[in-house]
Amino acid sequence: MTSEQDSAQNQQEWDDHVSVLLNEVIDYLDPKPGGYYLDGTLGLAGHSEALLKKADGKAHLLGIDRDLETLERARNRLEPFGDNVVTAHARFSEFEMVLRDVNWDQLDGALIDIGVSSMQIDQAERGFSFKTEGPLDMRMDPSGGMxxxxxxxxxxxxxxxxxxxxxxxxxxxxxxxxxxxxxxxxxxxxxxxxxxxxxxxxxxxxxxxxxxxxxxxxxxxxxxxxxxNSELEELEAFLKRILDHLRPGGRLAVITFHSLEDRMVKRMFKEESTGCICPKQIPVCICNHTPNIKLITRKPVTASPEELKINSRSSSAKLRVVEKL
Structure with a gap:
């Protein structure tokens, strides 16, 4: 296969790309016309496109991605939604800065998908895959100085x-x-x-x-x-601040692919959804902690047998969803 044929094949695969747990994410976020939504890991915009379609194209979407090439393809995919879509080149931990730049404050929903996109894996020159010869790079944002x-x-x-x-x-x-x-x-x-x-x-x-x-x-x-890519640090920074920007009733959906990430999300959601978090040996509560969210998914949602048949990369995906009180 020539390089041109290989590039064309990759392009077709990216065009046909279906985001992991797509139906589940949209069902849980339940986007409404006029709502404001953040996709902190825009990728190839599969989740965002479905979200906007569910809201009849009338929701507002802010899409963030640290990969410039992926971001450009996402912009092209979301072009039919016009001014309802704003995109930014940034890490998802920098979402507050981007919200200020676009003069947004409160969100009706937010999503992050903590995984490597098919596009990144399929490009040998990015160095994410051991299956093909390429430079040992692995940077999601080669322009970021890391x-x-x-x-x-x-x-x-x-x-x-x-x-x-x-x-x-x-x-x-x-x-x-x-x-x-x-x-x-x-x-x-x-x-x-x-x-x-x-x-x-x-x-x-x-x-x-x-x-x-x-x-x-x-x-x-x-x-x-x-x-x-400082992935655990990015996730921790995002989780610590995103709830402050959700409206009451707004939902946060997080997809992870690694046990360390899932445990971090599970622990944070548990702490924020419970009252007293004092150590067990303290008989009377002194923390005065009150629940900030309620768990929508008490156990992680995983890919259906049907999805696993068409997308093997979904096998390790776990989705957790919470709602702001």
């Missing part, structure tokens, strides 16, 4: 690499992988995705490789991507 994944792989100490792969990738082989990386880079720098994938694969015991459902490098790549 160092690429190759910088971490080639400069971090053994202890730091082990921590990153163990903490963010939750890989029990983190020590072996870190050691293998140190040994390989002492011979020559690790600059490509396939180089790193091969190193990680060889670090795994043969029995583990034989039994593994996924490629041995899956968790290492996930861990590096999360660190390069």
């Amino acid at each position: 160092p690429p994944a190759s910088s971490i792989v080639n400069k971090a100490s053994y202890e730091k690499l082990k921590f990153i792969i163990g903490r963010y990738g939750e890989d029990p082989m983190c020590g072996r992988i870190a050691k293998a990386i140190i040994e390989a880079r002492s011979i020559s720098p690790i600059e490509t995705t396939t180089q790193l994938a091969s190193i990680v694969e060889k670090a795994y015991p043969a029995k583990w490789r034989a039994k593994s459902r996924n490629h041995p490098a899956t968790r290492t790549f996930q861990a590096l991507r999360m660190v390069v």
Whole structure:
């Protein structure tokens, strides 16, 4: 396949892209004409397009994304909705700054989808996938000044690499992988995705490789991507402030793909939906904490069997929704 054919195939796949848990998100947010909604991870605008259509094209949407190329494609997709759509190049943790810029304050609904888009994965030059040869980059916003994944792989100490792969990738082989990386880079720098994938694969015991459902490098790549893009820090900053900008009755929907992210969302939603949060050993409440939200989904919503058949990437997606009191 030529590069032109490959590019055309990717373009068709992006045009046909269906966002994960699409129907569930729209049902829970239940957008209304005249409402104000934030999509903090606009991506290819699948969720936003469906939201606007559900509101007969009469809702107001603010779409934020840190990836300039993805943002441009989203703008083109949402062009039929005219001035009802405003987009901004920013991280979702910067949503308050963007709200001020567009003179919005209160929202009727908000959504973030914490995952890598199909477009990012499918472009080898972005370095997100170990399946194709490409530079070891992994930055969602290459213009943002953050160092690429190759910088971490080639400069971090053994202890730091082990921590990153163990903490963010939750890989029990983190020590072996870190050691293998140190040994390989002492011979020559690790600059490509396939180089790193091969190193990680060889670090795994043969029995583990034989039994593994996924490629041995899956968790290492996930861990590096999360660190390069400060994904947990971004999520924490967003969750701490978004509720202040929801109107009473406004809903927040969060889609995660990683257990660390889901646990963070679950913990925050639990704290904000309960009264007293004093330690159990204190017999009388002294925190005076009152519920700020109510849980709409007490357990995470996952992809249906029908969705899993057409989109394998939805298998790890979890949706949690709350409503502002």
